[in-house]
Amino acid sequence: MAKIVSSWNDFDPLKRVIVGRADNSVIPPEEPATSEKVPIDSEMRGMWGLRPLETVEKANAQLDNLAKILEDRGVIVDRPTPLQWNQAIGTPDFRNDSMMTCMPPRDILLTIGNEIISAANSFRCRYFEYLAYWPLMNEYFEEDPEFLWTQAPRPRLTDKSYKHNYYDEKISLEERLERTANKDFVTTEIEPMWDAADVMRVGKDLFIQHGLTTNRKAMEWFKRYYPDLRVHAVNFPGDPYPIHIDATFVPLRPGLIINNPHRRLPEEQRKIFEANDWQIVDAAQPAHETPPPLCYSSVWLSMNCLVLDHKTVIVEASETNQLEQMDKLGMNVIPVPFRDAYPFGGGLHCSTADVYREGTCEDYFP
Numbered sequence: 001m002a003k004i005v006s007s008w009n010d011f012d013p014l015k016r017v018i019v020g021r022a023d024n025s026v027i028p029p030e031e032p033a034t035s036e037k038v039p040i041d042s043e044m045r046g047m048w049g050l051r052p053l054e055t056v057e058k059a060n061a062q063l064d065n066l067a068k069i070l071e072d073r074g075v076i077v078d079r080p081t082p083l084q085w086n087q088a089i090g091t092p093d094f095r096n097d098s099m100m101t102c103m104p105p106r107d108i109l110l111t112i113g114n115e116i117i118s119a120a121n122s123f124r125c126r127y128f129e130y131l132a133y134w135p136l137m138n139e140y141f142e143e144d145p146e147f148l149w150t151q152a153p154r155p156r157l158t159d160k161s162y163k164h165n166y167y168d169e170k171i172s173l174e175e176r177l178e179r180t181a182n183k184d185f186v187t188t189e190i191e192p193m194w195d196a197a198d199v200m201r202v203g204k205d206l207f208i209q210h211g212l213t214t215n216r217k218a219m220e221w222f223k224r225y226y227p228d229l230r231v232h233a234v235n236f237p238g239d240p241y242p243i244h245i246d247a248t249f250v251p252l253r254p255g256l257i258i259n260n261p262h263r264r265l266p267e268e269q270r271k272i273f274e275a276n277d278w279q280i281v282d283a284a285q286p287a288h289e290t291p292p293p294l295c296y297s298s299v300w301l302s303m304n305c306l307v308l309d310h311k312t313v314i315v316e317a318s319e320t321n322q323l324e325q326m327d328k329l330g331m332n333v334i335p336v337p338f339r340d341a342y343p344f345g346g347g348l349h350c351s352t353a354d355v356y357r358e359g360t361c362e363d364y365f366p
């Protein structure tokens with residue numbers, strides 16, 4: 001019996017990781033939570049169905065290449081088991097015409113110490129996505145006697161979970177920003193809802209983004225579930241589509257974090273870092289002006305990097321500005337082509353989920 005699962009942050013030496021798969025991926029039908037996320041001018045608005053096979057094949061080629069690069073560096077790589085995602089689903093509370101994908105794993109699985117929690121996602125199309133990881137969770141459970149296999153309380157996702165008529169195609173960018181600043185999002189507070197990628201783990205501290213995919217009640221759930229950790233609610237008022245913290249605020253090593261200059265880090269959080277001698281550096285401008293076709297995410301996937309240890313980071317190969325900045329920050333940079341995987345849910349950090357990093361639960365902000 002071996003120790004398989006342990007990770008307290010995103011920067012200690014990575015030894016085992018899950019890398020997603022794009023097979024059978026679907027652009028899901030519109031539902032209350034997803035409509036809000038798709039930008040007004042996106043070519044994806046109003047369309048749904050299986051993603052074109054050639055795009056799936058290209059994404060899988062880049063995901064497989066990432067897996068190989070990690071394995072060549074001695075990291076154990078696990079892969080999920082995709083389902084036939086274009087099946088209709090139902091629970092006693094809702095019906096949906098399709099699921100979505102098992103990309104990216106970072107949205108579904110949250111590793112805190114020796115525990116992996118399946119998230120309480122707010123998109124109905126993602127309700128059964130955890131099943132793709134169940135064979136792995138079972139394997140870890142059988143092999144690691146200390147592994148805690150946890151499912152967060154499942155949200156019911158009835159119509160009461162969403163604000164109706166919240167989304168309006170005519171909503172302007174300014175109005176979106178005003179809503180973010182006012183912490184007014186499409187989800188209600190009837191039950192805890194959260195995506196794992198909204199949680200930034202820094203040892204004893206969890207910084208959790210309140211936005212389109214995670215609500216305030218989730219923060220309360222985290223506080224009660226982890227009484228020994230400190231939970232910080234974060235809201236970035238410069239982000240019109242706030243979803244997932246890992247293209248906004250990304251730690252590279254103890255004492256160094258890169259910050260999305262457009263999204264405006266709140267003073268309250270800035271102080272926590274600065275008071276503990278952390279350097280907050282504005283991330284380099286993305287090299288691309290637009291995301292690739294059929295992509296939900298922003299160009300800021302440029303900063304969605306995968307840190308392998310305190311000195312080594314994987315950055316998307318065409319993100320020349322970000323590569324250069326990482327080098328200047330003293331990191332050894334491994335460029336890896338990954339833009340073909342972006343449409344499937346995100347960048348290099350999104351597309352992975354920690355299983356094991358060396359290190360323990362440190363208090364970086366005493």
Ligand code: ABU
Nearest residue numbers: 244247297298300346
């Ligand atoms: N899943 C990360 C997406 C963040 C962004 O669109 O900026």
